[in-house]
Amino acid sequence: MTDIATLTDLIKPEADALGFDLVRVEFVSGAEEPTLQIMAERPETGQLGIDDCAALSRRISAKFDVMEEEGRDPIDYAYRLEVSSPGIDRPLTRAFDYQNWSGHEARINLIEAIAGKKQLRGQLEGIEGDIIKIDDRETGSQETPLANVHSAKLILTDALIAATIPVSTAGADEIEEQTLEEQED
Secondary structure, three states, X not given: OOOHHHHHHHHHHHHHHOOOEEEEEEEEOOOOOOEEEEEEEOOOOOOOOHHHHHHHHHHHHHHHHHHHHOOOOOOOOOOEEEEEOOXXXXXXXXXXXXXXXXXXXXXXXXXXXXXXXXXXXXXXXXEEOOEXXXXXXXXXXXXXXXXXXXXXXXXXXXXXXXXXXXXXXXXXXXXXHHHHHHHHO
């Protein structure tokens, strides 16, 4: 399997060029073929629209095609490229994610157990240095180094939905009106 750190180093400049923050790069093995999943976001909204996803996908594909032609193919087997927004119940992959989403509920899967548990679930209390703080539902306030996190994500709650900046709905009324007019014809 191709090294994720190397792929991240290749993909990050493409996201940066479009003004996006790279959230996560990972390979997922599926039933059909491996999938290179890339999550990115606009820093001002924490989201990525469909046109943004397409633009980033085209940049990455073009870069990888040139590398392949030069004999430096970063992935030398068949795979599918998937570019998306992190979504509301987003993964927490960067240190500042834990501070940005402090006060919201999260699930953190650990490499080494803390308080006898390898999964903590509760309200994020932020991060100091590289120490994540979470008020676990079962064991109370816990701390763990960021390096001990296998994976983490926000839990979808009403509070999270209320705190999330909505995707622009500009033009939605026009689309609805056109649809109704078309139905009347």
